[in-house]
Amino acid sequence: MAARKEFDRGLADMAQLLMRMGRHVGQALGVAMETLKNGDVARAEQIRKDDAALNEQEAQIHEMATRLILTQQPVAKDLRRILAALRIASDLERMGDLAMGVARTTIRLGGEPLIKPLVDLPRMAEIAVSMIADAIRSFAEENVDLAYKMARQDDQVDDLFAQVVFELETVMAKNPAAIRQCVQLAFAARYLERIADHATNIGESVIYLVTNRRPDLN
Numbered sequence: 001m002a003a004r005k006e007f008d009r010g011l012a013d014m015a016q017l018l019m020r021m022g023r024h025v026g027q028a029l030g031v032a033m034e035t036l037k038n039g040d041v042a043r044a045e046q047i048r049k050d051d052a053a054l055n056e057q058e059a060q061i062h063e064m065a066t067r068l069i070l071t072q073q074p075v076a077k078d079l080r081r082i083l084a085a086l087r088i089a090s091d092l093e094r095m096g097d098l099a100m101g102v103a104r105t106t107i108r109l110g111g112e113p114l115i116k117p118l119v120d121l122p123r124m125a126e127i128a129v130s131m132i133a134d135a136i137r138s139f140a141e142e143n144v145d146l147a148y149k150m151a152r153q154d155d156q157v158d159d160l161f162a163q164v165v166f167e168l169e170t171v172m173a174k175n176p177a178a179i180r181q182c183v184q185l186a187f188a189a190r191y192l193e194r195i196a197d198h199a200t201n202i203g204e205s206v207i208y209l210v211t212n213r214r215p216d217l218n
Contacts, residue, residue, distance in 0.1 A: 022136035032102035044106035061089035131199035147203035
């Protein structure tokens, strides 16, 4: 009984750390998009410095998971929970890198005036931030319905991405002087699209945890 309590406590600690990682990534993405909208290079630089904390949290998840596997020798759903946590931590760390990519776009543009006010990119970021929150909640609650919801949200982000790329291509065709900025904004859109993909990966991990099968939500 004592061993089970220790195991459950380890699982709970790991889940709490994943929650913190999710909040960290969501906040970083929200701030990164604000820096892009406002040309705030100094604040974008700060996001790059903060990325180390997320890497450390992922390393802690790996240490916790390894310790649980070695000391408790879990099987069946307990083992799936640990494996899912490892995959989710990896997805969150990658999402943090991509959020930092949005901040790097701000830095590369150097505060230059945007060719037009950003509309679709902030909407993509808004959906992605919501997906991050839903992804972590779906894991904490083992909520399969919430995991499947992310597939629909991912479709919205994909549609917006296609629209952004089309509009940027149109601008570049008409105004060659804007090509450099358009390319950078296209990179930012791609980073956001990839963040949404990683959120659906978390949904897949949750479904695997609950049902022992892994669907393709992307």
